[in-house]
Amino acid sequence: MIDKYGRHVTYVRLSITDRCDFRCTYCMAEEMTFLPRQEVMSLEESLQVAQAFVSLGVSKLRLTGGEPLVRKNVMWLIERLGALPGLENLVLTTNGSQLDRFAAPLKAAGVKRLNISLDTLKAERFQAITRIGDLSKVLRGIEAATAAGFQRTKLNTVMMRGTNDDEFVDLVRFAVEHQLDISFIEEMPLGEIHGRSKTYISSEETREMIGRHYELIPSTESSGGPARYWRIPGSESRIGFISPHSHNFCDSCNRVRVTAKGELYPCLGQNDALSLLPVMRANGDEAALRQAIVDSMGIKPFGHDFTQQMNNPQVVRFMSMTGG
Structure with missing residues (x-):
């Protein structure tokens, strides 16, 4: 798949649920209204979408949510995706x-890598950010992932001034000690959440902060996504920065997102989408589904402008609705 700007789309982020067992403040409203079951793609439909993308040349598929592992019978889907010819x-x-109960089955099913959201190492702060989360369960999950044999597991940390900016060095230390990668993510203006302009921190500021404690060497490595990596001498850990505000990465964008209700968003920061669910449910025609996906390349914009949207977001859907 090639868009009108000549970019090859080889990476799909597929949400299989909008539900989550956390309510992170930057991702959801405290009182969320979730999709009715009939509006969510079935596991069979999710598999059909994945098969169509892979047949069109997609080599990387990331399952997201919400929290994908709260989806009932999720392993049915993952086992079939893991065996999908052409999916690398x-x-x-x-x-x-x-993860404490799913890490080993995920590894056995063919999942290559895990990204784990972790914004703080302080239990009370963790509960405040997630509203209902238990840090100890996540730490056990990280241990379980390592025990199951996952390598290059990556922590994702959303940077929030006044909330967790005093822990960035500690989080890097944790990653290094546990042989994990970590990416620091600039907060994105998705959904009507107030106060973002006050909590925003740029990648440069965080990198300078970490650089006062660790030597950071720029790396040309890529994990196939938007992160730009740095290395610490003597450590296998990669320190990444995802910078949709300060270093717009749209010129090399290779990905699209599909929501749990089958909406294909060619750009995270725009509202244009193409609904795949009616195509699948109309006649189950695989050729029609593939053609709809190809047609979506025509509405993939060159990029977004999150900086201008910080106080007045154009995208009012929450991150959990789009797919994390």
Whole structure:
């Protein structure tokens, strides 16, 4: 798949649920209204979408949510995706709360890597950010992932001034000690959440802060996503920065997102989407589904402008609705 700007789309982020067992303040409203079951793609439909993308040349598929591991019978889907011919890289983003029981089955099913959201190492602060989360469960999940044989597991930390900016060095230290990667993510203006302009921190500021404690060497490595990596001498850990505000990465964008209700968003920071669910449910025609996906390349914009949207977001859907 090639968009009108000549960019090859080889990476799909597929949400399989909008539900989550956390209520992170930057991702959801405290009182969320979730999709009715009939509006959510079935596991069979999720598999059909994945098969169509892979047949069109997609080599990397990331399962997201919400929290993907709260989806009933999720392993049915993951086992089939892991065996999908042509899919080189099946990965999963999770909050880690379910990994103590799912890490080993995920590894056996063919999941290559895990991204685990972790914004703080302080239990009370963790509960405040997630509203209902238990840090100890996530830490057990990280241990379970390592015990199951996962390598290059990556922590994802959303940077929030006045909330967790005093822990960035501690989080890097934790990653290094546990042989994990870590990416620091600039907060994105998705959903009507007030006060973001006051909590925003740039990647440069965080990198300078970490650089006062660790030597950071720029790296040309890529994990196939938007993170730009740095290395610490003597450590295998990669320190990444995802910078949709300060270092717009749209010129090399290779990905699209599919929501749990089958909406294909060619750009996270725009509202244009193409609904795949009616195509699948109309006649189950695989050729029609593939053509709809190809047609979506025509609405993939060159990029977004999150900086201008910080105080007045154009995208009012929450991150959990789009797919993390």
